[in-house]
Amino acid sequence: MNKINLKYGLVALAGLGLSANVSATDLTCSDITFTPEAFAAYEFVDKACLEMVDRNGGTFAKFTARVTAQTASGTHLRFMHADGEMGPSNKYNPAQGFQTGVEGETVDIADLAVRSDFNMYVPASYWTAPVAAVAEAAEVMEAAAPPPPPPAPEPEPEPEPEMLPTTASSLPLLALFGSLFLVLGGALRLSRKQ
Numbered sequence: 025m026n027k028i029n030l031k032y033g034l035v036a037l038a039g040l041g042l043s044a045n046v047s048a049t050d051l052t053c054s055d056i057t058f059t060p061e062a063f064a065a066y067e068f069v070d071k072a073c074l075e076m077v078d079r080n081g082g083t084f085a086k087f088t089a090r091v092t093a094q095t096a097s098g099t100h101l102r103f104m105h106a107d108g109e110m111g112p113s114n115k116y117n118p119a120q121g122f123q124t125g126v127e128g129e130t131v132d133i134a135d136l137a138v139r140s141d142f143n144m145y146v147p148a149s150y151w152t153a154p155v156a157a158v159a160e161a162a163e164v165m166e167a168a169a170p171p172p173p174p175p176a177p178e179p180e181p182e183p184e185p186e187m188l189p190t191t192a193s194s195l196p197l198l199a200l201f202g203s204l205f206l207v208l209g210g211a212l213r214l215s216r217k218q
Contacts, residue, residue: 051076053085053106062150068111072103077145084145089116091136099133104141 053073062069073085090110093100098117102110116133124133124142136142 051083056085056151058151059149062146065116066103066111066114068103068105071105071107072111073146074104074106079145082147084147085151087144087146088141089144090141091138093138094134094136099136 053070053076056073056076058069058073066072072087074088075086077084077086088104089101090104091099092102092113098115100113101116102113105111124131124136124144126136126140126142133142
C-alpha cells in the first residue's frame, strides 16, 4: 500500500516539476489538468482558462474576471469562459494580501471597483502537465527511486500482569455484614418508637 502511495506521490511531484519547466508556447488550456483545489475555488475552472502564458520566469494559466460585488464576506467574481460567455457569479476569498496589477499599479483585490475586469494568472501548483509528460517522468522517477525502507520491527509483546496474592482474608466481608446488621437494628428501634 505504501509503495503505491509513494509511486503516485512521485508521479504527482514529477508532473508538477515538468509543468513548471514546460514553455507556455508548448501548452494550451486543453493540455493541462487542474487540481481538485482549483475546481473547489471555481467549478468551471477548465472552461475559464483562456491561454497559457510565460510570466516572471514561470508558466501560468491566464483567466479574466469581472468584479460583480464587494461584500463583507468577500469579493464576487464572474470569470470569462473561453467560448466568450461569462460564467456564474462566484464568491472568491483570496489569500490575505492578494493583489493585482491595474495600469501598472498594485491594487488589493478587495479595493477593485464593481464591474472592473482584471487578469488572473494561476501558477503551476493548481494544474499539471500533459499526461504523456507525467508518464515519462514516472518512468524516470521509478528508475531513480531509492529502495523502499526496511519494514518496521515488530513491537515486543507486553508482559502479562503478575497475579495478586491469594492470602487475603474474609474480614472485609464480615465487616460489611456487621454494618448491615447495625443499620437494620437502628431502623427496627426507630420503627418501635413510633
